[in-house]
Every structure is written in structure tokens, then in C-alpha cells.
Amino acid sequence: MILDGRLTEEAWRRAESASGFIQQDPNTGDPATEQTEVRVLYDDHRIVIGVMCFDSERQRIMGNQMQRDQSLGADDRFMVAIDTYSDGRSGYYFEINPSGAMGDGLVLAGSGTQVNRSWDGIWNARVDRNEMGWSAEIEIPFHTINFNPNVSSWGINFQRTVRRKVxxxxxxxxxxxxxxxxMPxxxxxxxxxxxxxxxxxDLLPYVVGNSSAAPGRGxxxxxxxxxxxxxxxxxLTPGLxxxxxxxxxxxxxxxxQRQVNLTRFPLFFPEKRTFFLEGASVFAFSRxxxxxxxxxxxxxxxxxxxxVPQPIDYGAKLTGHAGPFDLGVLQVRTRDRGNVAGEDFTVMRAERRFWRQSYVGGLFTSRSRAAAPATQTAGMDVALATAQLFGKEVLEVSGFYLNTTKLRGSRGGSAFGARINMPNDPINWHVALREVQDGYDPAVxxxxxxxxxxxxxxxxxxxxxxxxxxxxxxxFEANLxxxxxxDGRLETRRADVQLLRVDLHSSDLVEFHLLPLYERLPRDFQISPGVVLPAGGEYSFVRRHYQAQTTTSRxxxxxxxxxxxxxxxxxxxQVxxxxxxxxxxxxxxxxGGDFNEIALREGRFTTRVWLNDINTQFNPFVSLVNRLQFDTVTRQLGWQSRFRWITRPGNDIFxxxxxxWTDRTTLQTLDRKGSIKIVRTIRF
Known part of the structure; x- marks a missing residue:
């Protein structure tokens, strides 16, 4: 079989088709307005999914995106989810659009609505546009996915987006x-x-060359x-x-991406490094x-x-399934660098699955360096879930407990909580309770x-x-x-009252919120250099929030x-x-940007963040992304240019x-770095 997106081989004509798709949106339960036919073939080493997306207005098919693992929400697309353990809990997710852009992820156990898109599997696909619409062939090697070899049937489902009709x-x-x-x-x-x-x-050798200088840093x-x-x-096994x-x-x-912090609390920046992203869902704790x-x-x-990166000597990781257990073990050693000593990191995670969508789990983390005591965190979590309450309603009940050991002379502390959630339609509600003690300080x-x-x-x-x-x-929505x-004294009361949100069939939307907030400051709060809100101050105020979003299909x-x-x-x-x-x-x-003008009794200041991206995709396997950022807090201008060529799935050139630069006086270079990296995958 030639992988070309055309379903012309005799094997495709003989294969049984899945059709009769039903609308989820906009008219739930009605037949789809455009016909879709899916066929599946397999041999000893791969499964191939073929889809024919018929379209009565093929000139209006949408497929702008071509970059791997980027959002396809603005395009027509075909998606497939496969439950390879046939347990109705988790699985693999694949998607493709009419221009051949590919995306994938892991379906997480639980309510079955979350996909961890950080997973990057080795698979291939091709598309073809023709007089009937567009078609695709998706080839997934069995080497890429884990499955139960003793099960001869898998769960599988298909979804199609016709973007112009939403x-x-x-x-x-x-x-x-x-x-x-x-998946159920x-x-x-x-x-x-x-x-x-x-x-x-799999062997994945790499070679990299770097050239760097930091004139603004000496x-x-x-x-x-x-x-x-x-x-x-x-x-190690079909599941591990x-x-x-x-x-x-x-x-x-x-x-x-640059952010400006106008709160009393630290900002969260997501992980972007491939080694830590792969298998990250196994280590997730208490959703x-x-x-x-x-x-x-x-x-x-x-x-x-x-x-700033610290060199890593080695990392070892074990992830997967073993019977009713989901397991993850991670061990990483960082290298000594200057006056900073290397450290050892250990993470262990286990979940015991029971019923169809429930689990109980445990987590242990440790961080240590020579001549210093280890800092450790241990905890457990539980989630009880069903999608059959009163026949069709979803109910989720979850809880967790965590404890850290003695840290920097403190006595350590705990964090624990519980949540009841009913994420149904038309009514979605939750109640969460939580306590975090002052000594809770997880080093990892x-x-x-x-x-x-x-x-x-x-x-x-x-x-x-x-x-x-x-x-x-x-x-309409309200959160409080x-x-x-x-000691039981109110410190913060934060409400978000969405008075109205209107979603149009065109995918445009508008919404209006009221944001009442009460804040009591237990200590001085420096919101900007030279602008300090004093400890003990109590503030009660209301803000108004307006949002408008137009469809990305234009x-x-x-x-x-x-x-x-x-x-x-x-x-x-704020704009x-x-x-x-x-x-x-x-x-x-x-x-884009984020602009604030703030006038307080203690002082006036403004903040600005500018962000510009130019994303060029030559085909589904070659892309060039340029990002330019500036903010008025650090007064630094940053530029990154990132070229990726997927020479074949699993083999990359970056x-x-x-x-x-800094512009505190004139525009001067702080640092610069260029890298060429070649990665190859050798499979046995």
C-alpha cells in the first residue's frame, strides 16, 4: 500500500465502512450534513485508518494550518480516538486536517474529556483533495502505541469538523x-x-552544535x-x-511567553521540554x-x-500500565555548575484503577544534594467518577492529601482538599474545599x-x-x-460573575463579567518598584470585564x-x-499585547507586554516560527527563530x-545563542 491519502487500493474497497455520523453541534442528534466514511486496515506491524470526507462545497474546505502539533480548531479536520486496552478509561488521540497537519495526544483516564497533547508519537499520514471532498490515510505503527496483546478488540471513535458550518x-x-x-x-x-x-x-541519538555570547552579562x-x-x-512489557x-x-x-505579575503570588509557566513532557500525564496528581x-x-x-538552564547528566523514566495500575518513576541528576551543586531528583507515582472511571493513587518526590538533607513530599489522592448518575449525568468526587518533610529549618506542613463536581449540560456546578499550611513547600x-x-x-x-x-x-456563570x-479570618474573597456570554453559530462570541474582590494584606505588597501597599490594608472593589472574540476561520x-x-x-x-x-x-x-494603566494613592505606573509571532509552514514537515517579545518591566526585547524539518517521522533537524537585548539606556545585546540539532530515531 502506498501512503498517499487516496483510497484507491482494492483493500480499501473491500473493507467495511463506518458511516452515519451524528451531529453533536449545532443540532444535537441530527444526521451530519456532510457524509463521512471511515475504513480500517491492519497487518502485523501497523494499523491504517482511511477516511473519505465528502463535501458538497469542496471549494470552501478549510485547512490553513500545516505545522505539526498545533491547533487545528480553525480548520476542517478528522479525529480518531483509540482505546487500545479496551478498558473504557484511556487511549490515544490523532487528528489531521485537509492540508496534512498532524496532531496527537493521550486520552487521560477520568471523565474522558481531557487530552494530554504533549505526547508526540511516531506515525504518518497523507491527505488528498479531490472532486468529492478530501480524504486521508493515517498510518500508526504498533511500535508507537502500547496495547494489551491478549485483547482482540479495541474501543474506537471518529469525529469530523466542518468548520464553515461550525x-x-x-x-x-x-x-x-x-x-x-x-471512551465508554x-x-x-x-x-x-x-x-x-x-x-x-528505540535508539534516539542526537548531535548538537552551539555558538553563544553574552556581552551584556560580562x-x-x-x-x-x-x-x-x-x-x-x-x-519492558506491552504496557511499560x-x-x-x-x-x-x-x-x-x-x-x-512573557507575563507581568500584578498579584501577590508567583506565576505559573508550563513545561516545554520534550523529555519531561513525554509521559507527563502519568505523574499528574489530583486533577x-x-x-x-x-x-x-x-x-x-x-x-x-x-x-536559566542547568545541565542534566542523565534522566531515567519508567511509565505505563501494569494490570490495574498506572505507574511512573523518574530519576534525574543535574550537573555541578559554578557554585551551584548538582542535585538528585526522584519522583514515584502509582494509581490503582477501579470501577470504570475511578482511581486511588500515591505520589513521592525527593530533592537532594551533597552534604544537605533531602526534601521530600508524599501524598495520596482519590477520584470517584461515574457518567451514569440518573442514567446519563456525570458526577466526580475527588480528594487529596500531601505532606512535606522538614525544609530549611521549618517543621514542614501539609495540604489537603476535596471537590464535588457535576460537569453536565445545561447545569455545571462544583464545590471545592482546601487547606494549605504555611510549612507546605514542595521542593519539586x-x-x-x-x-x-x-x-x-x-x-x-x-x-x-x-x-x-x-x-x-x-x-451564565458565577464562581465565588x-x-x-x-486563624479563620477572611483574607481574600474573589468572585467572577459572568452576567452573559453569547456564542454565535459563526463562532464569534461576546461576554460580560463583574469581578468583585475583597483583599486583606497580611504583609507589605510591592506591586511595582517604589509602589508598596502596606500590610494590614483592607480593600473591597469591583471591576468590569468585557470580551469579544471573532472566529479563527476568517x-x-x-x-x-x-x-x-x-x-x-x-x-x-487593562486592555x-x-x-x-x-x-x-x-x-x-x-x-498582541497586554497593557495596564494603574493609578493608586501610593503611586502611578504602567506596564506593557508586546508579543508578535510569524509562523511559516512550508509543508506539514517543514516550519519556521519567529517570536518577538518586549515588556516594560524587564525592558528586554527577545527574539527566537525556530526552524524544524521532520525528515521522516521520528527524525528531526532543528x-x-x-x-x-536591553533598552535601559540604548538597545544593547544581553546575550545571543545559535544551535543546530539533529535527532534520529532507530527502531528495532
Whole structure:
């Protein structure tokens, strides 16, 4: 079989087709307005999915994006979810658009609506546009996915987006409380016998060359370096995968997006390094806490507090399934650098699955260096979930407990909480309770604030207007979070009252919020250099939030917000927005910013952040991304240019150049670095 996107081989004509897709949006339960036919073939080493997306207006098919693992939400697309363990809990996610852009991810166990898109599997696909619409062939090697060899049937489901109609249709599980990645509602793929993963061994050697200089940091001379290393990945069992990385390198990593912090609490920056992203979902702890409490936060490894990389000698990782258990073990050693001693990091995670969507789990982390005691965190979490309450309602009940050992002379501390969640339609509500003690300080984790108790109820109500010509839905929402100190005194009361949100059939939307806030400051708060709000101050104020967003299916789109109103002892006006331009298929230009004008009794100041991206995609395997950023807090201008060529799936060439300037007096170079990295995958 030639992988060309054309379903012309005799095998495709003989294969049984899956069709009869049903709308999830806009008219739930109605037949899809465009026909879709899916066929599946397999041999000993791969599964191939063929889809024919018929289209009555093929000249209006949309497929602007071509870059790997980028959002396809503005395009027509075809998606597939596969439950390879046939347990109705988790699986793999693949998607493709009419221009051949590919995306993938892992379907997380739980309510079945979350996809971890950091997973980057080795697979291939091709598309073809023809007089009937567009078609695609998706080839997934069995070497790429884990599965139960003793099971001859998998769960599988398909979804298609017709972007100009804002239509989502599915083969199975089309109810609003279900969806593509709700694996209990998936169909069945039968007769899978004689599947082989091969030896299950991948070698991923790399070689990298760097040239860098930092004249603004006291190192004006260029330094040229080279290195090599790589990963060894081996499937110990069909469900367990081991990964050993030597001389780990992250030259190809994207830069962080600039943020300005106007709160009393630290900002959260997501992980972007490939080694830590792969298998990250196995180490996820208690989905109830979001980013507020993350007991294992991989950015604590190999990065200092300012984001400067620290060399990593080696990393070893074990992730996967073993019977009813999900397991993850991570061990990393960082190298001595200057006056900074190397450290050892250990993370262990286990979940015991029971019933269809529930689990109980445990987590342990440790961070240590020579001649210093280890800092350790241990905890457990539990989630009880069903999607069959009263026949079709979703109910989730979860809880967690964490404890850190003695740290820097303190006595350590705990964090614990519980949550009840009913994420249904039209009513979605939750109640969360949480306590974080002052001594809770996970050395390999992230916590946004300490020494508080939280009561956090919220509710959203949605009205669907399926027969309206213009409006798709109205929604109303209210969230009210109360933070008390450990003596029971109110410290923060934060409300978000969404008075109205209107979603149109065109995918444009507008919304209006009121944001009442009460804040009592337990200590001085320096909100800006020279501007300090004194300890003991109590502030109660209301802000107004307006947002308008136009559909990304147009060549030009805008997402803009405006906030104004009181702010502590004065007033604040904030404008944020992103203008996106798609002049041609494969081109995306974003220009955006975040602008604040703040006038307080203690002082006046402004903040500005500008962000500009130019994303050029030559084809689905070659891309060039340029990012330019500036903010008025650091007064630094940053530019990164990142070229990626996927010579074949699993083999990459990266060329990355980063340059930072400061304009505190005149525009001067702080540092610059250029890297060329070649990665190859050898499979056995």
C-alpha cells in the first residue's frame, strides 16, 4: 500500500465502512450534513485508518494550518480516538486536517474529556483533495502505541469538523455529556489478532552544535560548543516503557511567553521540554487542584528560579500500565555548575484503577544534594467518577492529601482538599474545599499561595438555541472563592460573575463579567518598584470585564478584552488582545499585547507586554516560527527563530537562534545563542 491519502487500493474497497455520523453541534442528534466514511486496515506491524470526507462545497474546505502539533480548531479536520486496552478509561488521540497537519495526544483516564497533547508519537499520514471532498490515510505503527496483546478488540471513535458550518459530528458518543474522548461511548474495532510491537527498542541519538555570547552579562566573546547524547527507549512489557536519557539537551525548546505579575503570588509557566513532557500525564496528581497545587512540577528540574538552564547528566523514566495500575518513576541528576551543586531528583507515582472511571493513587518526590538533607513530599489522592448518575449525568468526587518533610529549618506542613463536581449540560456546578499550611513547600513542586483555607463553589447554566439562525447558546456563570487564613479570618474573597456570554453559530462570541474582590494584606505588597501597599490594608472593589472574540476561520480574527474599575486604593484599566492574520495557507501572523494603566494613592505606573509571532509552514514537515517579545518591566526585547524539518517521522533537524537585548539606556545585546540539532530515531 502506498501512503498517499487516496483510497484507491482494492483493500480499501473491500473493507467495511463506518458511516452515519451524528451531529453533536449545532443540532444535537441530527444526521451530519456532510457524509463521512471511515475504513480500517491492519497487518502485523501497523494499523491504517482511511477516511473519505465528502463535501458538497469542496471549494470552501478549510485547512490553513500545516505545522505539526498545533491547533487545528480553525480548520476542517478528522479525529480518531483509540482505546487500545479496551478498558473504557484511556487511549490515544490523532487528528489531521485537509492540508496534512498532524496532531496527537493521550486520552487521560477520568471523565474522558481531557487530552494530554504533549505526547508526540511516531506515525504518518497523507491527505488528498479531490472532486468529492478530501480524504486521508493515517498510518500508526504498533511500535508507537502500547496495547494489551491478549485483547482482540479495541474501543474506537471518529469525529469530523466542518468548520464553515461550525459542525461537529461523531460516529458514536455524540451526546453533549460524551464526546470523542469519552471512551465508554466508543464503538468497537474487532478481529485484531497477531499484532506485533517488534523488539520494542528505540535508539534516539542526537548531535548538537552551539555558538553563544553574552556581552551584556560580562561574556562578550563567542563560545562554540558541541555535544552528543541521546535516549534509549525500551518496552519492558506491552504496557511499560523505560526511557534513559544521557547528556540530555533542550536546544530546540521554545521560549516562554512573557507575563507581568500584578498579584501577590508567583506565576505559573508550563513545561516545554520534550523529555519531561513525554509521559507527563502519568505523574499528574489530583486533577482537582489545577495549577494551584502541583506536587511534581518538572520545571524545578534543570532550570533555576529565573529559567536559566542547568545541565542534566542523565534522566531515567519508567511509565505505563501494569494490570490495574498506572505507574511512573523518574530519576534525574543535574550537573555541578559554578557554585551551584548538582542535585538528585526522584519522583514515584502509582494509581490503582477501579470501577470504570475511578482511581486511588500515591505520589513521592525527593530533592537532594551533597552534604544537605533531602526534601521530600508524599501524598495520596482519590477520584470517584461515574457518567451514569440518573442514567446519563456525570458526577466526580475527588480528594487529596500531601505532606512535606522538614525544609530549611521549618517543621514542614501539609495540604489537603476535596471537590464535588457535576460537569453536565445545561447545569455545571462544583464545590471545592482546601487547606494549605504555611510549612507546605514542595521542593519539586509548585504552590501559588500558602497558609490558607479555601471554600470555592461555582455554577454555570447554558441555554442552547439550536434552531436560532444566529445564536448557538447563551451561558451564565458565577464562581465565588473565599480564602481564610489559618486563624479563620477572611483574607481574600474573589468572585467572577459572568452576567452573559453569547456564542454565535459563526463562532464569534461576546461576554460580560463583574469581578468583585475583597483583599486583606497580611504583609507589605510591592506591586511595582517604589509602589508598596502596606500590610494590614483592607480593600473591597469591583471591576468590569468585557470580551469579544471573532472566529479563527476568517483570514483575520481578533480576541480582545477590556477591564476597568477600582483596584486596591485606586483604579486600573487593562486592555489585552491578539490580532491574527492568515494571508495564505501555511501562514499565521499574531500581533498582541497586554497593557495596564494603574493609578493608586501610593503611586502611578504602567506596564506593557508586546508579543508578535510569524509562523511559516512550508509543508506539514517543514516550519519556521519567529517570536518577538518586549515588556516594560524587564525592558528586554527577545527574539527566537525556530526552524524544524521532520525528515521522516521520528527524525528531526532543528535550527534555533535566540537573541535578547536591553533598552535601559540604548538597545544593547544581553546575550545571543545559535544551535543546530539533529535527532534520529532507530527502531528495532
Amino acid at each position: 459542525e461537529e459530528s461523531l460516529w458514536s458518543g455524540w451526546a453533549r455529556n460524551q464526546g470523542l474522548t469519552y 461511548a466508543a464503538g468497537r474495532l474487532l478481529g485484531l489478532d497477531g499484532l506485533h510491537q517488534g523488539l520494542g527498542l 561574556a562578550p566573546s563567542s563560545v562554540e560548543t558541541g555535544a552528543f547524547g541521546g535516549d534509549v527507549v525500551y518496552n 516503557r523505560a526511557n534513559v536519557s544521557m547528556n540530555t539537551d533542550f536546544a530546540e525548546t521554545e521560549v516562554d 482537582e487542584t489545577g495549577n494551584a497545587i502541583v506536587p511534581f512540577f518538572s520545571r524545578r528540574i534543570g532550570l533555576d528560579d529565573s529559567g 513542586g509548585f504552590v501559588d499561595r500558602r497558609a490558607y483555607r479555601l471554600i470555592d463553589p461555582g455554577m454555570r447554566y447554558t441555554v442552547h438555541t439550536e434552531r436560532s439562525r444566529y445564536v448557538r447558546r447563551f451561558s 472563592a473565599h480564602y481564610f487564613d489559618l 483570514p483575520v480574527s481578533l480576541n480582545a478584552t477590556y477591564e476597568d474599575g477600582e483596584f486596591y486604593s485606586g483604579a486600573r484599566r 489585552t488582545g491578539t490580532l491574527s492574520v492568515r494571508p495564505h495557507r501555511g501562514w499565521l501572523i499574531n500581533a 535550527i534555533v537562534y535566540t537573541h535578547n
